[in-house]
Amino acid sequence: MAGARNVEVDVAVVGFGAAGACAAIEAARAGADVLVIDRFDGGGATALSGGVVYAGGGTPCQRQAGVTDTPDAMRAYLETEVGDAVSPATLRRFCDQSTELIAWLTACGVPFQGSLCDYKTSYPTNRHYLYHSGSELASAHIAPPAPRGHRAHGPGTSGRVLFARLAETARAVGVEVRGQTRASRLVMESGRVTGLECRTLTGPPRLAHRLLSRLASKPFLYAPKLGRALHLLVSAIERRCGKPCRIKARSGVVIAAGGFIANRPMLRDHAPEYRGGLPLGTAGDDGSGIRLGVEVGAAADHLDRVSVWRFLSPPSALLDGVLVDRHGNRLADLARYGAAIGQAVMAAGGRAWLLVDDRIVAEARRQIRSQTLWFQRLQAWYLLGPARIRGGRTLEQVAARAGIAAPADTGSLRPPYSLIDVSVRPRLAYPAPMLTLGGLRVDEDTGAVLREDGAVIPGLYAAGRSAVGICSHSYVSGLSLADCVFSGRRAGAHAARRQRVSIAGSPGPRSGASAGAEPSDSGTQGGHQC
DSSP states (O other): OTTOEEEEEEEEEEOOSHHHHHHHHHHHHTTOOEEEEOSSSSOHHHHHSOOEEEOOSSOHHHHHTTOOOOHHHHHHHHHHHHTTSSOHHHHHHHHHTHHHHHHHHHHTTOOOOOOBOOSOOSSOOTTOOEEOOSSGGGGTTTSOOOOOEEEOSSSSSTHHHHHHHHHHHHHHTTOEEEOSEEEEEEEEETTEEEEEEEEEOOSHHHHHHHHHHHHHHHHHHHOHHHHHHHHHHHHHHHHHHOEEEEEEEEEEEEEOOOOSTTOHHHHHHHOTTOOSSEEOSOTTOSSHHHHHHHHTTBOEEOTTOEEEOOOOOSSGGGGGSEEEOTTSOBOOOTTSOHHHHHHHHHHTTTOOEEEEEHHHHHHHHHHHHHHOOHHHHHHHHHHHTTTEEEOOSSHHHHHHHHTSOOOSOOTTOOSSEEEEEOOOOOOSSSOOEEEEOOEEOBOTTTOEEEBTTSOEEEEEEEOGGGBOOTTSSOOOTTHHHHHHHHHHHHHHHHHHHHHHHHHHSSOOOOHHHHHTOOOOSOSOOOOOOO
């Protein structure tokens, strides 16, 4: 490639979010020379997230909170969520290793705390860092429910704390991170992935790119049209000022570049019914990692699976209402997770109403102050204000004002009634966040990317939302980050293992041994320059 400045490493990682950082850490600890590239400055959707990791089986936080849990109970519940996304053996391994996963993150400096939230919520306040983050309470007939949402300890949405600790650990073990570098193509030699072709920014364009991308990140999350407009300028800088760079990866390339919620044409092709929601991610979640794999013959799966959230709490009193469709039929058990409720609303054409009475409204108003963070407070005010349709003494009256059939099931509600419009529509005060769940198919023992016929593509691995994983069928809070750690460590360990086999002449650590290793100061200090 004309003008390319070549770099040679053992393992190259594309994407520096949770999955990419975990892959890099494991590879470096196994003795590999590791370079991570990221289109921006790292963090991705992880840094914008709530920092919740789904874990159980008797973690220190659960024990601190007096919670009893077992890997078998965790697996019995997750079987209802995971479906056919991964094999039973992989799900069992994920659950059996769950307490160790939290220990690994803790040793990387990620802080957790066992302060238990005693009410059902979409996300706890700064007083609580352990909560029922899924549909466990609605599945008590399947397995004893236990709170498994482990929120990284930090104010507000604490994903930035989780990522910061992972990034610090990655650099401490010798991982070189190259930001503002975008992978354009995988390099294949004799049927094996041997590296990447990229474009990287140098000099003054880096500053302009950094400022614009940071400026656009929040609007992209809360006002997608404005965010997309700003990112057109970011993309223009990349096209005009990016310098070609080739990275040779002696052992392998790990794709950890996120999903494709920011790629509207790709979303339209694979999941056209999911429109009107809020893209939960960054402009980097554009499917580019999945595209890299597909271009060299990789198989992709579950691309039609999109998680759309419709949270009704906090305030938790609203969960005493009855969710109905336009025909007045009950839609879902409100003890279930917001994505399950969102799926039910989508199945009803995206339209739904919450039937409540004055007692619920009064209690919900009292709970706003104690149960909400600022973004949840905005939602609560909207639901109890502009979205609320007040009726009268009969269901027929309130239903007529809402333009729907009278609900047939009122539960224990008493007049006067209200109907709250909770439909999935573009609304700033009550958005419906969405994220994609599918990705490249991988070998579940190694993270190696597979072709359509099931054969491995040598030298290529994938993790996180670029790969099919634990949460690719159904999502609950914390399951994606947990899968990023689980799959990222797996891919990094096996990519480095190959390097040790070829260079040292002896097998590297088994994935289980690497996954269970305590953090160390091992790893080489790089100095890669594109």
